[in-house]
Amino acid sequence: MLFNSIGFAIFCPLVIIIYFALEEKSHRAALIWLLIADYFYYMCAGAAFGALLFGVTFVTYLCGRVCGNISFSRGWRHLALIAGCTVNVSLLVFFKYFNLFSEMILKDPALKIILPVGVSFYVFSSLTYVIDTYRGEQKVQKDFIKYALFVSFFPTLLAGPIERSVNLLPQFDRPHRFDYGKAKRGLIKMAVGYFMKLVIAQRLAITVDLIYGNVDDVSGFLLLLATVFYAFQIYCDFASYSSIASGLATVLGFEVIENFRQPFFAKSCSDLWRRWHISLNNWFINYVYIPLGGSRKGRVRKYLNVMAVFTLSGMWHGAALHYVLWGMLSGLFQVTGDMTKGIRQKISDAFPVHNKNTAVLHRCFQVFLTFVFFVIALVFFRADSTRQAFTVFGKIFAGMHLSDIAANSIFDLGLGTFNMLYLLAGMVLLVIYDVINEKTGDAAGFISKRPTYLRWCIYYVMILMMLGSAAIGAKQFIYFDF
Amino acid sequence: MSDTLKRMLKNLILVLAPLIILVLFTALFPLSYMSEEYVMWYEEWSYVNHSDVKTDMLILGDSRAKSSLIPALMDHDGSIYNIAIGGATPIEMYYAVKNHIIHHGAPKEAVVIFAPYHFCDIDNWDQTLFNNYLSVSEITEVYENAFKFHNGTVLKDGWFTDELSFRLRLPNKYLAQIYDARFLGYEDRNRARLDMVRGERGYCEFGSDPGNDGESYEVHHKVFDSDPLVLYYFDELIGLLQKNGVKVTIMQSPVNETSNELITSEFRQGYADHLASLEAKYPQITVYKEIPCYENEYFGDNNHLNRKGAERFTKEQF
Numbered sequence: 001m002l003f004n005s006i007g008f009a010i011f012c013p014l015v016i017i018i019y020f021a022l023e024e025k026s027h028r029a030a031l032i033w034l035l036i037a038d039y040f041y042y043m044c045a046g047a048a049f050g051a052l053l054f055g056v057t058f059v060t061y062l063c064g065r066v067c068g069n070i071s072f073s074r075g076w077r078h079l080a081l082i083a084g085c086t087v088n089v090s091l092l093v094f095f096k097y098f099n100l101f102s103e104m105i106l107k108d109p110a111l112k113i114i115l116p117v118g119v120s121f122y123v124f125s126s127l128t129y130v131i132d133t134y135r136g137e138q139k140v141q142k143d144f145i146k147y148a149l150f151v152s153f154f155p156t157l158l159a160g161p162i163e164r165s166v167n168l169l170p171q172f173d174r175p176h177r178f179d180y181g182k183a184k185r186g187l188i189k190m191a192v193g194y195f196m197k198l199v200i201a202q203r204l205a206i207t208v209d210l211i212y213g214n215v216d217d218v219s220g221f222l223l224l225l226a227t228v229f230y231a232f233q234i235y236c237d238f239a240s241y242s243s244i245a246s247g248l249a250t251v252l253g254f255e256v257i258e259n260f261r262q263p264f265f266a267k268s269c270s271d272l273w274r275r276w277h278i279s280l281n282n283w284f285i286n287y288v289y290i291p292l293g294g295s296r297k298g299r300v301r302k303y304l305n306v307m308a309v310f311t312l313s314g315m316w317h318g319a320a321l322h323y324v325l326w327g328m329l330s331g332l333f334q335v336t337g338d339m340t341k342g343i344r345q346k347i348s349d350a351f352p353v354h355n356k357n358t359a360v361l362h363r364c365f366q367v368f369l370t371f372v373f374f375v376i377a378l379v380f381f382r383a384d385s386t387r388q389a390f391t392v393f394g395k396i397f398a399g400m401h402l403s404d405i406a407a408n409s410i411f412d413l414g415l416g417t418f419n420m421l422y423l424l425a426g427m428v429l430l431v432i433y434d435v436i437n438e439k440t441g442d443a444a445g446f447i448s449k450r451p452t453y454l455r456w457c458i459y460y461v462m463i464l465m466m467l468g469s470a471a472i473g474a475k476q477f478i479y480f481d482f
Numbered sequence: 483m484s485d486t487l488k489r490m491l492k493n494l495i496l497v498l499a500p501l502i503i504l505v506l507f508t509a510l511f512p513l514s515y516m517s518e519e520y521v522m523w524y525e526e527w528s529y530v531n532h533s534d535v536k537t538d539m540l541i542l543g544d545s546r547a548k549s550s551l552i553p554a555l556m557d558h559d560g561s562i563y564n565i566a567i568g569g570a571t572p573i574e575m576y577y578a579v580k581n582h583i584i585h586h587g588a589p590k591e592a593v594v595i596f597a598p599y600h601f602c603d604i605d606n607w608d609q610t611l612f613n614n615y616l617s618v619s620e621i622t623e624v625y626e627n628a629f630k631f632h633n634g635t636v637l638k639d640g641w642f643t644d645e646l647s648f649r650l651r652l653p654n655k656y657l658a659q660i661y662d663a664r665f666l667g668y669e670d671r672n673r674a675r676l677d678m679v680r681g682e683r684g685y686c687e688f689g690s691d692p693g694n695d696g697e698s699y700e701v702h703h704k705v706f707d708s709d710p711l712v713l714y715y716f717d718e719l720i721g722l723l724q725k726n727g728v729k730v731t732i733m734q735s736p737v738n739e740t741s742n743e744l745i746t747s748e749f750r751q752g753y754a755d756h757l758a759s760l761e762a763k764y765p766q767i768t769v770y771k772e773i774p775c776y777e778n779e780y781f782g783d784n785n786h787l788n789r790k791g792a793e794r795f796t797k798e799q800f
Contacts, residue, residue, distance in 0.1 A: 006643040006652070180486050418661075456496070463500055470653035471661055 001044040003244045004197055004474045011041065015154075016251060020178045027175040031145055034252075038152035042118070045158075049116045052091075056119075057151045059087050060126040061144055068133030068140035077134060084130035088123045092316075095119055100319040117480050118158040120316060124283055126151050129165035131287055138165050146172040155248040159241045159479040161259040161279035164286075168256065176253025181448075188444040189247030192433065195462050196240035197477070198469040199426035203419055204233035205475055210414040212382060215391055220400030223392050225410070230382045231375050232427065235263060237478045238277070247444075257282075262434045267366040269334040269373055280316075284309045303338070307331040317381070317482050322389050326380035333373045419472075426465060501653070508651035508660065513672040515656075515663035516613075519568060521675040522548065522686055523613040526565050529684070530581045537563045539591040540582065542575045542719075544568065545688050546735035547595035549786040553683040555796045564684030567615075569606030572596065572716035577620045579722055588726035594719075595733045597785070598753045598773070599699040601708045601716070604635045611648040612655065621645065633711040685792070689783025696784025698741035706752025720764055730767040732760065734774060736787065736795060742775035 001007045015037040022030035043050040063084030067077050095115050102111040129150070132138035141147045150169045156162075211218050211226035218226075242259035249256045257279050266272035273281050285294075289309050295302040307328065314327020348362065379396075383389035411417045437443040447458055512520065529535070538561035541551045547566035556562050565578055575594075582589070599605075610616065616624065625645075628636035638644075647655045679686050723730050737745070750773070757771045780791030787795060 005640075006647055006654070007640075178486075180490070183490075459497065460500070463497060467500055467504060467653055468657070471658035473654065 001041060002474055002476060003241065004194065007044070011037075012248065019252060020176075023175050023177060028145075030175070031149060031172060034154075035145060035149050035152065038149065038154040038157065041154040042152060042157055045117045046114070052116050052119065053122065053152055054148075056088065056091065056123060056126055057148045060084050060130050060151070061141075061147050063087075063130045064133045064138075064147070065140055065142070067130055068136070068138065081130060081134045085127060088127050088130075092120060092123050096316075097319045115481075120482055121160045121162055122151050122157060124162045124280075125156075125165070127287070128163075128283065129169070132165055138169070141165075141169055153249070153254075155245040155252070155254075156256055159238070159245075159477055159482075160277075161242055161245065161257045162283050163256055163279065164282075168254070171254050179253065182253060183251050184448055185444050186247040186250030186252075188447055189250060190244050191247075191459070191462055191466075192444065193240040193243030193245075193247060194466055195426070196236040196243065196430060198466045198472070200423060200430060201233050201236035201240060202469065202472045202475050203415060203423040203426075204229045204236070206415055206419075206472075207413040208233055208382070212384075212388075215383075215388055215395075218395075219404040220395035220397075221404035222413075224396045224400065225413075227375050227379055227382065227392070227396075231264075231371070231378055234378070234381075234478055235260070235276075236430070241477045241479060262438045263374075264371055265367060265434065265438050266370050267363065268370055269330070269337045272370055272374060273330075273334065280313065284313060288312060303335045306335050306338075310334070320385070322380045322383050322386045325386060325389070326377050329377040329380060330374075333377065422465070422468070429461070429465075504653055504657075505651050507665075508653070508656045511666070511669075513676070514666045514669040515660045516668065516672065517659065518672065518675055519609070520613050521672050522568055522679060523609075523615055525676055525679045526567050526578065526684065527615060529563065529680075530565060530578050531585055533586075535560070535563065535586075537561060537582075537586060537589050539563075539593065540565055540579070540589045541593045541595070541684070542566055542579065543595035544570045544597055544600050545786060546597045547593075548684070548686050549688040549782070550595060550735040550792055550795050551593065551799070552685045552792050552796045554685070555793060556800045560683065562683065564682075564686075566595070566684070568686075568688060569609050571600050571604050571606075571712050572719050573604070573624060573712070574610060574615060576715045576719040576722065577616055579719060583722070583726055588723075588728050591729045591731070592723050593731050593733055595735050596716075597699065597735070598706065598749070599703055601712050601753075601756065602703055602706065603699075604633070604709060604712060605699075607635055611645065614648060614651075618649070627714060628711055631711040631714060633709070635709075636711065687782055687789055687792070688786035689781065690788060691782050692788065693777075693779035694781040694783050694788075695738060695740045695778040696781075697744055698737050698785045700737065700749060701741050701744040703749050704746050705748045706750075706756060708752075708756060720760075720767065724764065724766065730764070732757070732767060732769045733799065734770055734772065736774040736776040736780070736791070738778045738781045738784070739775060740778065741784070742773075745773075 001011060015034070018033055019030050019037075022033050039050050039053070042053055063080045066072055066080035067084070069077070072080075095113065099112050102108050129138060129141075129147070133140055141150070146169065149172050150163070150165060153163070153168065208226050208230045211222050212230075215223065239260040246256050246258060259277060259279050261275040261278065263272050263275040266275050289305050292305045292308060293301050294305060310327040310331025311324060312327070313330075314324040317323040317327070351358065351362075379392050380386070380389045383392060411420050413420070415423065433443050436446050440446045447455060450458070508515075513524065516524075539556075541547055541553070541562070541564040543566040545566070545568035548564060548568055551564055553560075553562040553564050565575075565582065567574055567578070570578075579592070624636060625641070627633075644655075646652075653660075720730060753773075754771060757769050760767070761769045761771075774795075776787070776791055776794070780787055780794060782788030782791070
């Protein structure tokens with residue numbers, strides 16, 4: 001059941017209304033209702049997936065109880081930690097890599113399994129619980145219902161944000177009464193998410209798919225354009241899911257981590273990764289980078305740790321070399337950025353004029369350069385294979401001619417004039433929203449405090465643009481594939 | 483009612499207002515934006531349910547029936563009506579006849595023509611939904627039967643939400659068509675078409691080429707593999723006609739020379755067996771078993787007779 005489906009439009013209000021009605025009577029009943037809704041939602045993707053979700057929940061619940069219980073010896077707690085991590089990671093590796101294994105080792109491409117949607121997300125979430133209870137950062141949750149709710153919380157279940165147990169789990173302890181202010185803020189966030197998905201991401205997908213589906217026949221200029229479009233598509237697609245999830249959680253009275261913070265305003269690669277898929281990057285920092293030594297053991301070790309994190313991140317995204325290369329290249333850009341930081345600072349300091357205008361120019365240059373590096377790595381992410389990625393690079397860097405730019409109209413890229421203008425208008429509005437978010441830190445709050453007439457003007461522009469995008473048809477969120 | 487609830491309801495109505503307006507437009511002004519094909523569905527539906535014209539003979543079937551028999555050439559008193567629909571299967575025709583009997587009473591005679599491949603495929607189900615041809619109770623019955631026969635076409639993924647979207651005229655299903663018409667752009671064209679089809683008492687051309695040598699749909703079926711749900715509704719249709727004392731004739735519309743050469747013998751044999759079983763099951767009905775072949779010049783496209791072909795076929799049969 002996609003967030004952008006009719007089914008969800010029925011399911012979501014029903015869950016919310018009954019949830020708050022039950023909260024008035026009994027918190028326990030409301031939690032049980034939410035858990036039923038979570039499993040129903042998940043099992044819409046496949047009934048058998050429910051068993052997997054329950055299995056992961058049960059195993060990590062037991063491991064957490066041992067890990068966090070000091071009456072057990074250190075050895076037992078250590079064993080439970082290893083067991084919890086091994087079971088979860090093995091499960092993930094099995095589902096992610098089985099098809100590759102059957103193709104490469106068993107030589108039987110027909111032997112395939114379906115990747116259960118969301119498995120990468122809830123496995124990572126439940127791992128935070130096991131590890132944090134072992135570390136003593138998280139109290140043991142004895143109530144299985146609450147723990148199961150943490151793992152299967154439906155707004156974040158399928159594509160994150162990957163919540164740490166320390167953040168989400170305690171929120172199930174207290175009852176959540178309906179709060180109009182929170183609901184309004186949550187609904188604005190959801191509306192922004194839907195806007196990004198329906199107005200921008202789904203339109204960009206048409207052009208990007210068209211061009212990347214014909215890599216051999218299109219010019220380098222079009223491939224460059226498609227890759228830039230893809231950067232915006234994946235941002236709008238993934239950030240939209242996160243925004244809807246976060247908004248939905250807010251309506252229900254919960255607070256979940258923000259997954260994106262205007263990533264294309266980043267001034268450096270490391271800044272970008274602090275703004276992009278924040279929950280996954282935090283996860284890797286907390287549970288991989290820091291345990292490996294982080295930056296505490298010298299620069300070489302730090303760079304190796306960064307590369308390890310990004311390589312793992314690539315592997316997490318999929319069982320294909322091009323994802324690993326995407327991760328490694330992203331890591332390499334970050335390491336290079338860190339290594340050249342001093343030199344760049346010296347160049348900047350040596351610049352003859354320092355005033356407000358040059359500072360803005362400098363910032364714009366940094367943002368542009370960061371975006372360029374992001375787009376370069378993204379070729380590996382979007383390509384269907386490593387070979388295709390190199391074909392794309394070949395065409396962009398060696399096969400691009402100025403005449404290509406004149407030869408191709410952006411209105412001929414699968415969308416037509418109307419939809420392309422619609423898309424551009426949507427992107428302009430998104431930039432304005434992101435600028436407000438960058439300045440204020442809470443664009444939804446900013447909008448909700450505007451005068452009524454202005455607020456409703458904004459709402460109506462969004463509603464009409466979303467409604468007008470219904471003709472495009474609902475497309476799955478990209479991160480469901482991961 | 484608390485202030486919060488009042489405020490929420492007010493905001494909800496304000497938020498939903500554009501959607502409601504769009505849905506109302508979609509539901510109330512279909513002729514202003516729908517395709518020409520819809521006009522035929524609408525004409526048939528309005529004739530069956532609302533017209534007061536008395537009919538002695540009905541022509542039933544799919545687009546081949548619609549484009550093959552011209553009522554005006556068959557009678558002089560306006561008592562024959564072609565209620566076939568392009569893309570229809572026995573499912574739609576069963577309910578058309580049922581409604582016709584409710585509103586007009588039973589006709590004396592019925593001529594049934596379905597393309598043979600329409601017993602194998604429900605290839606136009608989306609059109610049935612898109613045109614909102616069946617009522618809620620009728621479509622519920624179809625879904626029940628589709629469950630019984632495990633029909634994957636009617637019960638494709640997301641059938642329920644699809645049905646809901648079509649039934650509620652939601653923009654995810656209709657907005658593309660509305661854009662295509664620029665909201666009101668097709669009104670005049672569709673009204674003219676509607677008048678024309680009414681004037682022809684349901685007859686309608688599907689292709690207007692002066693000749694066509696393309697392959698008909700049957701060519702793409704190696705064997706005659708009938709769909710149990712379609713057969714069930716065909717049985718229901720014949721049963722309904724029989725129960726109401728209607729004289730039934732099952733005819734075959736012609737195929738062009740190209741298709742005649744390419745349709746496999748296995749397919750022909752399968753179809754012949756199907757017709758033979760019908761004959762055995764309903765001895766009172768007349769079944770024309772041979773699929774006639776006309777020269778390519780009589781075809782308006784690869785499946786349908788042009789006007790010249792329809793005139794020839796009508797005169798030969800009546």
